[in-house]
Amino acid sequence: MKILQAARAKVHCAALVAAGIFGAASPVLAHHSFTMFDMTKRLTLVGTITSFEWTNPHAYIEIDVPDDKGAVKHWSIELGSPSILMQSGWKFNSIKAGDKLTLIVNPMKSGQAGGFLSTATLPDGRVLSNGPRQEPPPAPTQK
């Protein structure tokens, strides 16, 4: 708990213009859309990892985020798959429980304590993204 209180976490939302950040290219998901996440908003979470799941179809960061008064809120953050993450420098042991991280996430539209990772600042200062961007495939015309 000492570690959590020392994290001095900040949580704040910033509305961003979708077209500017998520234009032609999109982050990569293999098996569901981004619909449940608000890709126009970004939230900064500073806290302590409780677990890092290097799994398919997605990896997850579980993180405890204390507010300015020390009250802790737990968040589940979805990442791409290990394959996608490796293409942007992640390894299965890049982070571990107990590490303090700064995450920028796209929060869930439902308002629940969950989100989709945009970037993570690791304890050693490296900033890793949630996989490379993906160009949309060409679409056929209808009739």
Place this chain on the structure above:
Amino acid sequence: MPAMKWKLLWCAALLPMVAAIIDPQMLHAQSASPPDFTGVWGIYRGGPGSDPKFAPPAPSPLVLKPEYDKPYQAKRAEQSAAAQRGEQLDNSSARCIPYGVPTMMSIAIYPVEFIQTPKQVTIISEAFSEVRRVYLDRPQAKIDDVAPGYYGRSVGHFEGDTLVVDTVGIKPAVSGYRGIPHSPQMRVTERIRMVSPDILHDQITIEDPVVLEKPMTYTVAFKRMAGDYEMVEFVCDNNREYVDEKGVVRLKLHDK
């Protein structure tokens, strides 16, 4: 100048022209061995900084028969309306069900691995670790004799530098290209060739006399992965997405 010398000069001048009109594929067809596609190939969609001549050409129009087009369009409208509400409707991939043929050839940016031997080409997609086998120079079975599945039965042969693959036996429940429905009569024909030493094109034509007014064709382009890329395993053992009673995809959140 003697007449014989003039004839020789004319012949020499014509040689490059003759060479130019000879189809390079024909030349390759005469060579003893087909190209080897063995290796790991990443999805190549072109975009900024890429060479447009290697990007996949635009797909052909998608024309469904009216009785299939109406429910297809209705389903798309329903999906779009749900997306506006911030919801994704139930779909097989959210349940971690594999994509099958032909969709597995192009999943996000996941690479595919070709392993080619004289009798078989094996294609492995990193996403969901899907595997398909193309048996070379064997006759295709009748559609009704192939057990319906995700990968059906694929046979192939080389036409010059192009591997032509014929696949039948994809069961209708398998999610189709862009979600289009298909019948047991669907036939998938692929023409796979290297358009440069490091760019591979898979031209995919879907024929379905029951669902489609006419065949539709799209192309997936690949670029050879740099270095000795090692395929990453993909076992879907931590799927936190689930489908609720209203048919909406939800995400399980943990509380610690």
